[in-house]
Amino acid sequence: MQSGMELHILEHKVYLISVEKEAIPIVTHSLVKLALLYKHTNCRFFSYTETCDDFSVIVDEDGFQEIPKHEKVKVQPDRWRVLNVAVGAYATNKVSGLTKIAKSVILPLADYHVSVFCMSTYQTDFILVKENDMEKAIECLSANFKVFQEKDGETMPVPINHPVDEDKLQDPGTPRPIVHPFCVPLNRFSIRSLNPETLPNVACALLEIMFYAESLISPLQDGHDRFFSYSVVDGEISLVMDADALAKFPTNSLFGSTAGECWRMIRIGGAPLGFDECGIAAQISQPLADTDISTYYISTFLTDHTLVPEEDADHVIQILKSRQQLQPIREENDDGPQHINTMNSVNSTDDSDEKLPVRHQNDKDVAYY
Amino acid sequence: MQSGMELHILEHKVYLISVEKEAIPIVTHSLVKLALLYKHTNCRFFSYTETCDDFSVIVDEDGFQEIPKHEKVKVQPDRWRVLNVAVGAYATNKVSGLTKIAKSVILPLADYHVSVFCMSTYQTDFILVKENDMEKAIECLSANFKVFQEKDGETMPVPINHPVDEDKLQDPGTPRPIVHPFCVPLNRFSIRSLNPETLPNVACALLEIMFYAESLISPLQDGHDRFFSYSVVDGEISLVMDADALAKFPTNSLFGSTAGECWRMIRIGGAPLGFDECGIAAQISQPLADTDISTYYISTFLTDHTLVPEEDADHVIQILKSRQQLQPIREENDDGPQHINTMNSVNSTDDSDEKLPVRHQNDKDVAYY
Numbered sequence: 053m054q055s056g057m058e059l060h061i062l063e064h065k066v067y068l069i070s071v072e073k074e075a076i077p078i079v080t081h082s083l084v085k086l087a088l089l090y091k092h093t094n095c096r097f098f099s100y101t102e103t104c105d106d107f108s109v110i111v112d113e114d115g116f117q118e119i120p121k122h123e124k125v126k127v128q129p130d131r132w133r134v135l136n137v138a139v140g141a142y143a144t145n146k147v148s149g150l151t152k153i154a155k156s157v158i159l160p161l162a163d164y165h166v167s168v169f170c171m172s173t174y175q176t177d178f179i180l181v182k183e184n185d186m187e188k189a190i191e192c193l194s195a196n197f198k199v200f201q202e203k204d205g206e207t208m209p210v211p212i213n214h215p216v217d218e219d220k221l222q223d224p225g226t227p228r229p230i231v232h233p234f235c236v237p238l239n240r241f242s243i244r245s246l247n248p249e250t251l252p253n254v255a256c257a258l259l260e261i262m263f264y265a266e267s268l269i270s271p272l273q274d275g276h277d278r279f280f281s282y283s284v285v286d287g288e289i290s291l292v293m294d295a296d297a298l299a300k301f302p303t304n305s306l307f308g309s310t311a312g313e314c315w316r317m318i319r320i321g322g323a324p325l326g327f328d329e330c331g332i333a334a335q336i337s338q339p340l341a342d343t344d345i346s347t348y349y350i351s352t353f354l355t356d357h358t359l360v361p362e363e364d365a366d367h368v369i370q371i372l373k374s375r376q377q378l379q380p381i382r383e384e385n386d387d388g389p390q391h392i393n394t395m396n397s398v399n400s401t402d403d404s405d406e407k408l409p410v411r412h413q414n415d416k417d418v419a420y421y
Numbered sequence: 422m423q424s425g426m427e428l429h430i431l432e433h434k435v436y437l438i439s440v441e442k443e444a445i446p447i448v449t450h451s452l453v454k455l456a457l458l459y460k461h462t463n464c465r466f467f468s469y470t471e472t473c474d475d476f477s478v479i480v481d482e483d484g485f486q487e488i489p490k491h492e493k494v495k496v497q498p499d500r501w502r503v504l505n506v507a508v509g510a511y512a513t514n515k516v517s518g519l520t521k522i523a524k525s526v527i528l529p530l531a532d533y534h535v536s537v538f539c540m541s542t543y544q545t546d547f548i549l550v551k552e553n554d555m556e557k558a559i560e561c562l563s564a565n566f567k568v569f570q571e572k573d574g575e576t577m578p579v580p581i582n583h584p585v586d587e588d589k590l591q592d593p594g595t596p597r598p599i600v601h602p603f604c605v606p607l608n609r610f611s612i613r614s615l616n617p618e619t620l621p622n623v624a625c626a627l628l629e630i631m632f633y634a635e636s637l638i639s640p641l642q643d644g645h646d647r648f649f650s651y652s653v654v655d656g657e658i659s660l661v662m663d664a665d666a667l668a669k670f671p672t673n674s675l676f677g678s679t680a681g682e683c684w685r686m687i688r689i690g691g692a693p694l695g696f697d698e699c700g701i702a703a704q705i706s707q708p709l710a711d712t713d714i715s716t717y718y719i720s721t722f723l724t725d726h727t728l729v730p731e732e733d734a735d736h737v738i739q740i741l742k743s744r745q746q747l748q749p750i751r752e753e754n755d756d757g758p759q760h761i762n763t764m765n766s767v768n769s770t771d772d773s774d775e776k777l778p779v780r781h782q783n784d785k786d787v788a789y790y
Contacts, residue, residue: 081446256621
């Protein structure tokens with residue numbers, strides 16, 4: 053074990069849910085309660101993300117009871133556990149987000165063939181692992197962490213039954229090919245939070261954005277994606293939204309680490325990624341692990357998303373593109389995108405312009421690399 | 422025509438809807454939009470009332486498009502028009518609510534066999550008449566009013582094709598028997614409004630009360646009824662709520678004509694009243710027309726409700742009881758309630774205590790007169 057860093061297995065047991073776009077009226081009653089009136093419920097882990105394809109929801113068991121059964125509301129059959137690197141463990145590291153835990157958490161889990169679901173928030177990064185994979189995950193992470201389990205408000209050390217098998221772990225510096233296409237919509241994102249006491253002040257804005265984006269929010273501009281994320285975990289609220297959504301909120305109702313800080317989103321996966329493939333987040337975070345570029349990573353039911361500071365976006369895209377070309381074998385379709393579309397180049401420095409078929413329901417001509 | 426008083430036929434064409442209690446999740450998406458985000462819709466007439474039996478909703482044609490079709494969402498087949506006595510016509514009369522229009526509107530329409538649906542708000546009183554009855558209603562009301570029709574923002578005088586048939590009209594002083602049982606729950610009500618600009622401040626309170634009363638609001642006390650009404654008509658908001666609901670709102674977020682003014686509610690109808698019977702509101706308002714007691718009257722899909730100032734409640738109950746006994750023939754069941762239950766006597770001055778079967782799903786032992 054290295055350096056006494058702590059990794060906590062939180063008490064929450066969560067489910068991953070995908071709600072079809074047209075089915076939002078069916079779940080509005082339950083999601084309004086979990087998102088805005090959560091203090092009156094027993095749900096302590098709730099996350100909602102609207103993507104261009106679906107509404108991706110994560111809830112704990114109490115929250116899950118609120119969600120109606122419906123054919124357009126898909127539930128991933130596994131129950132997932134939530135891992136969190138203890139606050140402060142990286143206090144000396146100015147980099148935030150997934151970059152800081154790439155080498156210690158994301159890459160080892162990929163090497164151990166544990167698929168992960170990442171959920172960065174304003175406050176921290178959660179790594180979700182299937183309950184069935186937990187033994188393997190604990191074994192793997194015992195290489196770098198002292199592992200604790202939270203239960204009934206108590207924190208208990210977790211006994212390590214099998215020491216980590218170092219042979220399974222790659223050198224964290226080994227380049228990994230990126231096997232999925234990615235695209236970079238033009239939206240400019242903010243990562244914000246708010247004091248839960250002031251949540252009522254923004255309830256109307258949240259209602260409008262979360263449940264009526266298609267009907268009430270202005271149509272997407274070309275090259276923009278629908279993406280909005282809201283989570284409440286143990287009473288801490290986190291939001292990821294683009295400039296159009298931000299404009300819906302009352303002035304000074306939200307706070308952010310740096311006012312005016314803008315993020316660009318890289319969407320990974322031209323088709324649903326599934327829940328079994330390992331190493332997607334590792335492929336993205338590995339080449340950034342030695343940089344000082346912060347990355348937020350938000351997995352959803354269908355696709356993954358990483359957010360990077362706007363000023364670093366071109367650099368990150370170049371790095372990721374080079375990793376796509378690394379890729380030795382594409383197991384999937386060979387017609388996958390390899391080229392950059394100028395529309396999506398942050399500074400339009402690339403002159404290739406092969407445009408790929410639009411694969412998502414509601415994106416506005418966002419092309420894939 | 423008397424005295425040049427004006428009656429306006431508003432532009433709205435509205436539908437009456439009843440949502441079963443358990444079906445509220447089915448309509449939450451549409452009702453949140455109509456109630457809280459109405460500025461983003463074309464709906465200009467929306468009213469929501471939760472009773473102990475159902476959610477009773479009134480919407481104009483644009484709002485109606487938002488309401489999902491469902492077997493537990495019943496729509497009364499008629500389209501209704503909205504009548505309104507012009508503001509200022511009774512400016513010298515300190516009495517508010519239905520009392521002031523009893524003799525000029527409610528009694529004549531009853532005599533003309535026009536069934537009405539009354540909707541008092543903080544700002545005014547609306548009288549809803551079936552579209553098919555409008556010709557009859559205009560003829561009848563031409564006795565007392567100059568009738569105008571609003572269309573595309575214009576106000577046009579309505580030609581009177583047939584003068585009122587005075588023979589049809591009873592002497593407004595003639596006592597009318599009250600044919601339906603009524604009860605007086607113990608809740609203490611307030612009639613309030615708020616500036617639409619500040620609606621976002623109370624959105625969470627409204628969500629909680631309107632959509633989650635059964636699950637999130639404390640259980641009803643004995644002798645109390647579930648009753649909450651919220652309407653937005655042409656941008657004016659009106660609320661009727663009991664003390665428990667009022668406590669959910671932030672301090673100073675609502676205004677009322679007299680702070681601390683309390684109202685008691687008389688619920689009329691031990692069983693659904695239907696939409697064809699004429700004269701129910703006339704029976705209640707006629708004996709009060711010569712008093713200086715203000716009355717608000719709120720019809721819902723299943724039952725009618727009149728609100729009277731708490732200090733007048735005993736007096737009103739005595740008047741209404743005497744009108745029940747007047748009743749010469751009960752066409753309906755003979756086992757209808759005739760006695761007062763002490764629990765419901767505001768000052769407990771009555772000593773009879775015959776308790777009647779509870780007829781409503783969610784009332785807490787509220788007995789009928």
